[in-house]
Amino acid sequence: MFIGEYNHTIDVKGRISIPSKFREELGEHFIVTKGLDNCLFIYPMEEWRILENKLKQLPLTNKDARAFVRFFLSGASECELDNQGRIRIPNNIREHAKLEKETVLIGVGTRIEIWSQEQWQQYNSDANLSYDEIASKMAELGI
C-alpha cells in the first residue's frame, strides 16, 4: 500500500526523485501514465498488468471505452529508477499534469500519483470534499 504525501522538485532536466518510502514497493521497473484529474499515475508492474487486463476487456465497440483505453495506453511509459532514485518524466505526460518545478507525490493505495503543487492545492481547496461528505463516506465504509 502506498500512503503519504511528499513535496519534491523537478530538476532542470525534467527528473524527479521518488520518495524513498515508495521505492521498495515500486520495484525496479514500473509504469508512468496519464492519470485522471490532471495528475500522473505510477503503477508497479504487477498492478499495471491487472489494469491492462481490465482495459482489454472493455468493448471495442463502445466509443467511451475506446477513448479511455487510448488515454491510458498512449500516455504510458515504462520507467526505471536511476541510481539516485530518480525518474525522467516524458514531456508529453509532463504537460498533461502541468508539472513545472514544485510537485507533490501522494500514495493512493495501489498507485502513486504525481501532481503539480498548484494543482494539488487547488484540487484540495475546491471543497469537492466537505467534512460532511468525508464523514458520511467513512460511515458507509464502517470506519
Next chain:
Amino acid sequence: MFIGEYNHTIDVKGRISIPSKFREELGEHFIVTKGLDNCLFIYPMEEWRILENKLKQLPLTNKDARAFVRFFLSGASECELDNQGRIRIPNNIREHAKLEKETVLIGVGTRIEIWSQEQWQQYNSDANLSYDEIASKMAELGI
C-alpha cells in the same frame, strides 16, 4: 479499549511520545491519519487492514471515490514507536491538526486521537454539550 486523556508536547523534530498506557494495545506498527474535526486518528494495524481492503474496492472511475481515497490515503502514515516510545508526525498531517507544541492525546475506544491543545479546548467549549444533551443522546443510542 483506549481510554483517558494525556497532555504531551511535540519536540523540535516533530516527534511526540505516545502515552505508555496506550503502547501495549497499539503494538509495534500502526497508522496515523487525518481525522475528522481537525484531529488525527491512530489506528492499530488490524483495523487498518480492514479499511485498506474496503478502499481498494472503490471504483477508479468514480470521481467522489477518487477524492475520498486521495484524502484518506495521502493523509495516512505508518508509524513505529522508537525505543523511547515516540513517533514522528509527518508535516502534512501535522498541519491538518494544527499541531504546534502542546497536544492532547485521547483514547476513544478503538482508536486514539491527537489534538492540539488549543483545538481541543475550543472543541470542548464550542460543543458545550450539556449533561442533559449527552444524557438524551445516550438514550437515543440505547445506552
Next chain:
DNA sequence: GTGATTATATTCACCTATAAACATTTTCAT
C-alpha cells in the same frame, strides 16, 4: 514522606534523502 522506578521532555550528534550544480555521454541535424 522517602527513595526507587518509570515516564516524559529536551538536547545533542549522526546519518540519509533530497536538491542543486556540474560533468559526461548520446542523439540528431546539418
Next chain:
DNA sequence: ATGAAAATGTTTATAGGTGAATATAATCAC
C-alpha cells in the same frame, strides 16, 4: 564529421529524519 541539444551520470551541500544521552517530572512501593 561537427556542434548543439538532450539525456544520463556524478559530486557536493544541506535539511530533515533518526537514534542516543541526559535532565526533569511523575508515579509507585514501602
